[in-house]
Amino acid sequence: MKYGGEEVPEQYDVVIIGAGPAGLTAGEELARSGRSVLILEKNEEIGPKICAGGLPTKITELGIPLDIADRQFTSIKAHTGNKSYVISLPWVFLSTIDRQKLGRFLLNRAVSCGAEVRTGAYVKRIQPGHVSLDGRDIHFRHLIGADSSASITRKHLGLKIEDMGVTFQYRVPWETDDIELYVDAHTFGSGLGWVVPHAGYTIIGLGWDAKERKERNLKQTCRRWCRERGLDIAGASEEHWFINYDYRGWHFDNVFLVGDAAGFASGLTGEGIYYAMLSGREAARKIIDPAYPCPGIEEILKKKRAHERLLRLMQLNRTCLNLYFRTLLNLTRSQWWTRRFNNFFF
Numbered sequence: 282m283k284y285g286g287e288e289v290p291e292q293y294d295v296v297i298i299g300a301g302p303a304g305l306t307a308g309e310e311l312a313r314s315g316r317s318v319l320i321l322e323k324n325e326e327i328g329p330k331i332c333a334g335g336l337p338t339k340i341t342e343l344g345i346p347l348d349i350a351d352r353q354f355t356s357i358k359a360h361t362g363n364k365s366y367v368i369s370l371p372w373v374f375l376s377t378i379d380r381q382k383l384g385r386f387l388l389n390r391a392v393s394c395g396a397e398v399r400t401g402a403y404v405k406r407i408q409p410g411h412v413s414l415d416g417r418d419i420h421f422r423h424l425i426g427a428d429s430s431a432s433i434t435r436k437h438l439g440l441k442i443e444d445m446g447v448t449f450q451y452r453v454p455w456e457t458d459d460i461e462l463y464v465d466a467h468t469f470g471s472g473l474g475w476v477v478p479h480a481g482y483t484i485i486g487l488g489w490d491a492k493e494r495k496e497r498n499l500k501q502t503c504r505r506w507c508r509e510r511g512l513d514i515a516g517a518s519e520e521h522w523f524i525n526y527d528y529r530g531w532h533f534d535n536v537f538l539v540g541d542a543a544g545f546a547s548g549l550t551g552e553g554i555y556y557a558m559l560s561g562r563e564a565a566r567k568i569i570d571p572a573y574p575c576p577g578i579e580e581i582l583k584k585k586r587a588h589e590r591l592l593r594l595m596q597l598n599r600t601c602l603n604l605y606f607r608t609l610l611n612l613t614r615s616q617w618w619t620r621r622f623n624n625f626f627f
């Protein structure tokens with residue numbers, strides 16, 4: 282920006298790196314309260330992201346209407362190595378959403394509240410009080426790192442990532458009827474496989490804890506599993522990414538980490554969209570009112586602790602894993618247990 286021939290530094294109350302669900306939700310909340318907000322997104326397009334796109338119904342609490350979902354489900358099919366189960370509830374408890382559609386929805390909301398969004402803006406350097414973009418400095422009072430699992434903000438803070446899930450998935454150009462989950466210690470260890478139908482396409486993939494199993498086996502295992510299950514992957518595109526679930530704090534003076542950058546996704550299920558949006562909203566509220574107690578962050582951490590305790594337990598007793606999966610799935614014949622599992626997992 283130039284003023285009287287002089288380069289005037291750009292200055293915002295809050296700069297947000299990353300226009301995913303976390304960054305856009307934070308931006309919307311801050312802009313609505315009158316803060317000047319700049320969201321920097323490295324991609325030209327907002328939304329597309331390697332993801333299965335499964336959403337728990339509680340996402341509606343964050344203002345996402347289910348009518349923008351691709352599909353809605355009152356049941357899922359779960360499979361162990363040799364047995365199948367139908368888990369159902371009398372209400373819609375899972376939906377699927379196209380990430381591009383979700384991105385556009387959140388972008389419109391943030392922009393209509395007054396947030397400025399700059400695409401093709403790849404932040405490579407952060408310094409105290411400013412980020413550098415194409416050789417220019419953009420100054421901030423607060424910085425929010427909403428820049429995913431490979432977060433540059435997290436690196437700037439010197440935080441390691443040791444706990445992560447690794448994933449591989451196919452996007453096939455046809456639709457299946459059911460949302461399906463696969464658990465089998467021989468194929469996935471303590472991880473899982475998924476078949477997630479959308480409108481006009483289906484995501485078929487798998488993921489597991491990086492510490493437990495080598496990443497290079499992912500693609501071969503996925504291909505073999507699809508062949509054994511008769512899942513047609515002709516014409517599929519391949520996607521491969523990791524999920525940081527190593528939480529090491531989120532509030533560092535005037536710098537906040539939210540979503541996958543903070544490691545808020547579940548290490549057990551890989552679910553992270555709801556947690557990204559909730560943490561984005563909480564960071565915004567904390568900036569607006571420093572006395573805000575952040576109950577949403579407590580909610581995320583409580584769920585993460587429970588999920589990751591179970592994950593560690595499963596990893597300790599790998600020989601009993603299939604017995605454990607079968608026992609859990611047998612319990613879902615009872616609606617009472619199904620409701621409890623729904624509350625625990627989502």
Ligand SMILES: Cc1cc2nc3c(=O)[nH]c(=O)nc-3n(C[C@H](O)[C@H](O)[C@H](O)COP(=O)(O)OP(=O)(O)OC[C@H]3O[C@@H](n4cnc5c(N)ncnc54)[C@H](O)[C@@H]3O)c2cc1C
Pocket residue numbers: 298299300301302303304321322323324328330331332333334335336402403404405427428429430431432433448449450486522523524539540541542546551552553554555557
């Ligand atoms: C294979 C797979 C399947 C998944 N399935 C599900 C699922 O079914 N349900 C679910 O809830 N979660 C799922 N997740 C997790 C979910 O995708 C994430 O938890 C969620 O997207 C996190 O949101 P976020 O806003 O933190 O990050 P992101 O959605 O990753 O957004 C971060 C944004 O920051 C931008 N960015 C990054 N670095 C920079 C930079 N230096 N400068 C500028 N911009 C930058 C990126 O381009 C991106 O747009 C899955 C993840 C994977 C890998």
